[in-house]
Amino acid sequence: MNIAPKSAFVLHRPHLLGIEGLSPDEITGLLDLAEEFVELNRQVEKKRASLRGRTQINLFFEASTRTQSSFEIAGKRLGADVMNMSVSSSSIRKGETLIDTAVTLNAMHPDIIVVRHHASGAVELLARKVDCSVINAGDGAHEHPTQALLDALAIRRNKGRIDGLIVVICGDVLHSRVARSNILLLNALGARVRVVAPSTLLPAGIDRFGVEVFRDMREGLRDADIVMMLRLQRERMNGSFVPSTQEYFHYFGLDQKKLSYAKPDAMVMHPGPMNRGVEIDSIVADGAQSLIREQVEMGVAVRMAVLEALSRNLPNA
């Protein structure tokens, strides 16, 4: 315990609000630091004291199991006092505004607030009203930076690099903050990014994101190194954006046949939670090419790295 990590990387910014604006060096610095936490997390003694005395609040306006627990474990392993606050058990339901909540929590002197909110830009708005560090744990359809970082870590550990890889992002890109953050990060590190989706699930202007756009999954998957599936929300399946789950799975669900168009050693990813049989077949999700469980493991390590790198920039650090 309390052996300092070899990496002395510091994120010289008050908040982590998105991948946008991060330099490739900052991204790599975070990934390198996270590697050390992967090793730490596999040991019996997982606890460090670098955030001892710090208070971390996980403020979730949108339900989340895995992201919230991942941030909670990350904070606790670094020695922070972690408090979870979710919308169902708070005064937000009683009409208190986002800003009021921010100001109230700020008065309790937290050091780090981790925020998830259903509205794009809400985390940035909150960050302007508090004195502590803010980490974006997903805002609307905007960004989910720690997801992109953990995906990059999983890719790098399996492929040894990110530069030059063909990464295909499939599914509901329109509503996906995971897709936006991943496109930004993978482009920054030199991957060739493709998106595959029906046109109703692609945002206008996607061609300006530095990605190749495919409507046919088999073409899109050709020679892919990484296949990243996105979740399709249930309310978008029945006629509003796609005609039915059956039709969606037929054209855009990842099964072994479609996966065979990718490279033989291609890896499959999914940010979870999965809709088995809608965007991904169980055989693929649980198969040898799946990185899905490893992604969850990387999630804790990456969030520890982000907490550590931001806290090194806090006053009195």
Next chain:
Amino acid sequence: MLSDRRPILLTNARIIDPSRDLDFVGDLLMADGVIREAKRGIGAAGVPEGTEILDCRDKIVAPGLIDMRAFIGEPGAEHRETLATASQAAAAGGITTLICQPDTSPVLDDPAIVDFVQRRARDTSIVHVHPMAALTKGLKGAEMTEIGLLKAAGAVAFTDGAHSVVNAQVMRRALTYARDFDALIVHHTEDPDLTADGVMTEGEFAARLGLSGVPTAAETIMLERDLRLVALTGARYHAASITCAGSLDVLRRAKDAGFHVSAAASINHLTLNVGDVQSYRTFFKVSPPLRSEDDRMALVQALADGLIDVVMSDHNPQDVETKRLPFAEAAPGAIGIETMLCAGLRLVHDGTLSLSTLLRAMSSRPADLLGLPGGTLRNGAPADITVIDPDIPWILNAEDLKSKCKNTPFDESKLQGRVVRTYVAGRSVYEYL
């Protein structure tokens, strides 16, 4: 600040009267609430005793501006704006006539409420106020209002304000009925189904910010439908807020066909674009949303060509309760009464628009369309006058604005030119320095 009714002589001014295409250096005499004369060399000798003389060298004297679209909170939302505070802002912005919108609580859909607003304005406002009445009861888009009685009560036009009438049959009947009263129908053209939960113009900027987009077609489709109904009915129709190149094409065809059609553009859409919505700044959330730079330039060109008739403020006061929210949840709208002219002068200074075109779109054209006596410097016209220093540089501080709400997209903007005097019926209602 209100002076007595002494005659006033403005001398050595650049006098611009867009109603007669006049632009000359001379003097203007006003007395008894009307313009007596505007010509070269009236001089101090030719005026009645006791006349107040103001040297307006290097200043512009023009008809007081008429703002054809201002949302004011009275009645119902006086915490955001009252007729009194809006009129103070108007005077400071060179506006002598405000056209208020029916989106109030209660809605201006009843002659008694139209009458109330006018009485209230008479008592509290330092500029003229004329209401537009609702086109449909409760702005619900289902049943037409008492167009005849409302017009007789003083409504200058009929509109559902920020709402669009979706039902084409309702719109057709209203247009047909309005024609019998020679009433002007003003319509906000935005298809609500296509707009849905969109908060920003569709495209790269919206996609990057993760905000749901609205296609410009939502506006153009509704405008196109309206103009076909105008062809069917022969009514007088005014598009409340045109914002994109696609709508301009549709508008041009209708005008070329000789229909009684006119259109306005908001000062926001003429001077700002979608790229201004950085960092989710809600003061740049307006309806329709800000468009691309290409659309903005097309709009300015259409104004220069006369295809766009009117420039209006689209004044819409919103407070922290409705603006200090995540972008998608914030109310649309920006205040604009006080800054409309100054922002418009940007287009003059950068050479894309002549001053007389800008002033025409803010005074004589709205007067023509609404049948108001202002917007001109003719002898005998009401002495509603604005004096402008076109060159004075300044930086806008939102806190200095007179509106109750401070939701201006021009906060901390560098501006050139401002209003130095405003006269309503020959009385000074605003003096700068």
